[in-house]
Amino acid sequence: MHVFLTGATGLVGGALAGALLDAGHRVSSLVRGEGRDVLDMDGRDRIGALTALQGDVAQPGFGMAEPPAGIDLLIHCAATVDFAASDAVHAAINVGGTAHAIALARAWGCPLLHVSTAYVCGRADGVIGEAPADPHASFTNGYEASKARAEALVEAARRDGLVAAIARPAIIVGRLSDGAIARIDGFHHLFRLFGSPLLGAVPAARDAAFAIVPICHVIAGLMTMAADMAAFDGARVHLAGSAPFAMADMLRIVADYPGTVPARMIDPQVYDAAMLDRRTAMVHRRIGPQFFDYFLRSPCFAGDSLERIGGMSAPAIDDAAFRRMIDHCIKVGFLDWR
Structure with missing residues (x-):
């Protein structure tokens, strides 16, 4: 073809x-x-x-x-x-x-x-x-x-x-087997911030999750x-994966790595940007309009087209798989939490 x-x-x-x-x-x-x-x-x-x-x-x-x-x-x-x-x-x-x-x-x-x-x-x-x-x-x-x-x-x-x-x-x-990915961009930059002291407390729903x-x-x-x-x-x-991955679980896993200062999820009702220190406020102004809205939801993308027509089921992404993705990013020098 x-x-x-x-x-x-x-x-x-x-x-x-x-x-x-x-x-x-x-x-x-x-x-x-x-x-x-x-x-x-x-x-x-x-x-x-x-x-x-x-x-x-x-x-x-x-x-x-x-x-x-x-x-x-x-x-x-x-x-x-x-x-x-x-x-x-x-x-x-x-x-x-x-x-x-x-x-x-x-x-x-x-x-x-x-x-x-x-x-x-x-x-x-x-x-x-x-x-x-x-x-x-x-x-x-x-x-x-x-x-x-x-x-x-x-x-x-x-x-x-x-x-x-x-x-x-x-x-x-990253790839399910070893976390490898050829180009590190988009979402990976966000979970680098999840382990950085630059993010601090962010407004997030308790059940926030990423597909x-x-x-x-x-x-x-x-x-x-x-x-x-x-x-x-x-x-x-x-x-998509078989289920969304909870933001709280991501932060819990990130916290296991040396050198991390994980972000904290706080009730959006009590989040006050005016109370942030200057450096954190700058980060929030830069990424907030792009990402904070995703911290408020837990979309689950359903549908059986791929399985019904092509015989493929959605993969399960567990803690071990997410750790492999982080490990790959550390291996290639993208994550520098130490």
Whole structure:
């Protein structure tokens, strides 16, 4: 199968490119700029094994001078995951990029596998099913909102005849077996702060939890979907752990590591930013708008699409698995609590 992949220089795209190549598929990938790498789940650079094409998802036709032919499947992973990016950037890359992916899939006559996020649910809490995203819901940030708008474009294109499926990864963390992850970003920066004296007391619900998912499950799920797009046509597939991981448990585990000064969860009703010391207040001003809203909820992403169609069940993430993820980050020098 000849797969056209966007976002190969990112976390999910790199791991997926490696899996596709290892499975014997031909991969053409959109790459913006020179000197980029495509890191698989073992951290190997696979850019030399695929066909790299210069372009930009924000441009019609992805800005490619010579679009490839003979594409069997378009997998759209490219997105900006910067919560603080402007609405214009989210619109151009996350929404516009999806519109351009749809147009190319139609031109090539191939299915589209769109990689979204479980958090298109916005501020919804509790059990969340694999229903269509509501672009008018209440969102924590522009990233969530833009991904919901992008999903709406995919849904409309499918109603118009395009074979398409949507994958919704939750918060991506390290591999289940050893905690390894090729690119450390996003959520990992947050749990570094969980062990740092810089965070202090944060407003959090007593039952706050994060829907995390190992990168290996995300890639296995995407590979399963890519292998049978006819069966997954119209599906919205949650890629998440079997249960959310409690914030209190994360902090308890972090506290076991030498050099940590774990953050403390306090009732949001008594949180008073005016009472913070200067350094902590600065940290809270910087990360609060991006993350504090996630400390108030415990979403559980339900749905049986992956198991019913592809025979894959959601993985359980226990304390030992979370410790392996921390241990990997210490090993590679990312966590420096000592």
